[in-house]
Amino acid sequence: MADVDSEPIEQAGAGVPDNFQRLWTPHRMAYIKGENKPTGSGADDGCPFCEIPKLSDEDGLIVARGSAVFAVLNLYPYNSGHLMVCPYRHVSDYADLDGPETAELAEFTKRATQALRKASGAQGFNVGMNLGGVAGAGIAAHLHQHVVPRWGGDTNFMPVVGHTRVLPQLLRDTRDLLAGAWPAAS
Numbered sequence: 298m299a300d301v302d303s304e305p306i307e308q309a310g311a312g313v314p315d316n317f318q319r320l321w322t323p324h325r326m327a328y329i330k331g332e333n334k335p336t337g338s339g340a341d342d343g344c345p346f347c348e349i350p351k352l353s354d355e356d357g358l359i360v361a362r363g364s365a366v367f368a369v370l371n372l373y374p375y376n377s378g379h380l381m382v383c384p385y386r387h388v389s390d391y392a393d394l395d396g397p398e399t400a401e402l403a404e405f406t407k408r409a410t411q412a413l414r415k416a417s418g419a420q421g422f423n424v425g426m427n428l429g430g431v432a433g434a435g436i437a438a439h440l441h442q443h444v445v446p447r448w449g450g451d452t453n454f455m456p457v458v459g460h461t462r463v464l465p466q467l468l469r470d471t472r473d474l475l476a477g478a479w480p481a482a483s
């Protein structure tokens with residue numbers, strides 16, 4: 298049973314949820330605003346994908362770390378369990394990935410689908426990259442592969458106000474589930 302009077306939890310990268318979240322308990326919703334955009338295109342301009350790996354897995358919502366790439370939950374998810382696979386290196390163009398980055402990005406994409414199937418029973422996936430702002434990339438300067446789990450009947454989820462979305466699980470709980478389901482290297 299959720300505690301409706303508990304204080305909002307600060308989530309790294311997402312800011313502190315405001316009190317509206319209490320309207321939505323018992324699923325203490327992650328409350329997401331568009332307030333963590335980089336100030337420029339450089340790695341030192343507040344790029345979240347350069348900052349996240351410096352955090353603990355729990356604070357950064359990192360599901361798995363490889364040698365060239367990592368998998369992290371999206372703070373602006375299209376669906377519960379929406380993952381991204383990112384190179385550690387601040388690179389915008391897919392063609393600029395080196396061999397090991399290309400291979401591990403593909404391998405982590407595969408494992409992300411396996412983890413999502415195991416943890417959440419995902420029935421399908423949308424997988425891909427938006428390269429460049431004109432293609433819809435939110436953080437165009439640091440490429441990232443989206444892995445969005447899909448279930449029958451999940452469309453038209455509730456965008457409530459602006460970037461706010463109602464999610465059926467806390468992001469931290471989702472991270473724990475997916476990290477536990479992440480397949481070992483084969």
Ligand SMILES: [Zn+2]
Pocket residue numbers: 339340344345346347348386387388438439
């Ligand atoms: Zn970056």
